Amino acid sequence: MTQYQQSTTRKELCRWLELPRSVTYYKRRQGKPGAKPSQVTMTIDGVLVPNEDVTLRIRQLLDTEFNAFGYEYITHELKKEYIINKKKVYRLMLANDLLLGKMIRPAGKRDFVQFRRIEATKPLEYLCWDIKYIWIHGERRNYYLLCILDVYTRKIIDWVLQSSIRQLDLINLLRRVNSFHQLQGVVLRNDNGSQFIAHKVRNFLKNSEVRQEFTHVATPEENSYIEAFHSILEREVIERNEFASYYEAKETIQRFIKHYNERRLHRSIGFTTPQQKWEEAMPNALTMLEEMSN
Numbered sequence: 084m085t086q087y088q089q090s091t092t093r094k095e096l097c098r099w100l101e102l103p104r105s106v107t108y109y110k111r112r113q114g115k116p117g118a119k120p121s122q123v124t125m126t127i128d129g130v131l132v133p134n135e136d137v138t139l140r141i142r143q144l145l146d147t148e149f150n151a152f153g154y155e156y157i158t159h160e161l162k163k164e165y166i167i168n169k170k171k172v173y174r175l176m177l178a179n180d181l182l183l184g185k186m187i188r189p190a191g192k193r194d195f196v197q198f199r200r201i202e203a204t205k206p207l208e209y210l211c212w213d214i215k216y217i218w219i220h221g222e223r224r225n226y227y228l229l230c231i232l233d234v235y236t237r238k239i240i241d242w243v244l245q246s247s248i249r250q251l252d253l254i255n256l257l258r259r260v261n262s263f264h265q266l267q268g269v270v271l272r273n274d275n276g277s278q279f280i281a282h283k284v285r286n287f288l289k290n291s292e293v294r295q296e297f298t299h300v301a302t303p304e305e306n307s308y309i310e311a312f313h314s315i316l317e318r319e320v321i322e323r324n325e326f327a328s329y330y331e332a333k334e335t336i337q338r339f340i341k342h343y344n345e346r347r348l349h350r351s352i353g354f355t356t357p358q359q360k361w362e363e364a365m366p367n368a369l370t371m372l373e374e375m376s377n
Contacts, residue, residue: 120174125166137165138175145181149319149342153183159354193280193297201272201308203235206364207264210234211272213309214248215316217336221327228316228336229253231260232309236364237349238357239312239340240264244333250281261291272296274306315343 087096097104123131144160145152152160154176158169176182203209212231219226229252230242241260243252260266271293273279279297288295298305320339326332345358352360 121171124171126164127166132165134175137161137167138179138181140164141172141176141179141181149339149347152348155350156348156354159348193275194295195297195299201234206233206235206238206361207266207269208235209270209272210240211306211309213274213306213313214276214278215313217244217321217326217332219327219329219332220325221331222329226329226332229256230309230312230340231256232312233357233361234308236357236360237308237312237352238344238361242336242340244329244336246329248278250278250283253278253281253284254287257287257291257293267292268294270294270296272298272306274298274303275300312343315347 093107094104097107122134124134124137125131140161141157144157154173155169157176158167158172161167161172173182201209201211210231210233212229215228215230216225217228218224224246226244226246227248228242228244229248230239232238233240241256243256245252257266271288273295275297278284279295285295303310316336316339320335324332324335326335343357345356347356348354349357349360355363
């Protein structure tokens with residue numbers, strides 16, 4: 084058309100090419116298509132502030148020791164101050180390199196789990212526990228972390244970090260939990276580790292009227308609640324630290340579990356902390372961690 088536009092009319096050229104005349108008026112624009120992103124954000128008080136202020140607030144929310152918030156958690160917090168959606172938060176965090184990186188990470192008859200997902204309706208209805216290796220760089224060896232998690236609240240109700248975990252250690256941990264919380268009638272889920280299938284442990288649970296459930300072999304997803312906690316611990320603590328000693332690791336994990344229980348928001352329980360969920364269901368209950376710290 085450019086070649087013959089001086090020889091005839093636009094209408095005639097379009098007739099020859101069998102094209103609608105409207106397409107000949109199109110001019111390609113420079114840059115990305117669509118409207119330009121807004122450069123301001125409105126606060127809940129109706130005041131417009133630059134996006135730089137929002138980005139600064141995001142950095143403040145992320146600037147804590149064990150924080151690894153994604154954009155959905157940050158959006159939940161920002162909505163307390165701004166009128167903002169998660170798409171805009173994602174865009175701001177992406178532009179400022181604040182997004183998280185993607186991670187690809189016996190004897191006797193046993194009662195195996197029937198359902199992978201546990202539908203808990205109250206605290207201390209279902210518990211799960213497992214052991215995780217913790218590498219101590221300064222000592223060039225592994226230590227073992229054993230945690231008990233309440234499924235309904237996602238709260239870590241007790242834990243122990245030692246150079247080894249024996250049958251008696253599991254029993255003592257359960258005794259300590261039972262001294263603060265009544266375990267009678269509780270369902271306790273675990274994998275098929277040697278400590279969990281030991282006669283002494285199983286007999287102690289039976290005498291305490293605790294029903295023990297075993298996951299099927301090679302199915303960690305059946306114990307997903309404690310596995311999810313271990314994944315969080317790996318991402319937010321272990322990968323970020325090189326522990327010089329057992330005592331440094333224990334102190335750091337103790338601070339993290341306090342942070343996890345009392346400050347870290349959980350999407351699966353309605354963007355609340357495990358401690359808030361626990362207190363909503365058991366307003367007069369004293370937590371074991373508080374008792375231990377006194």
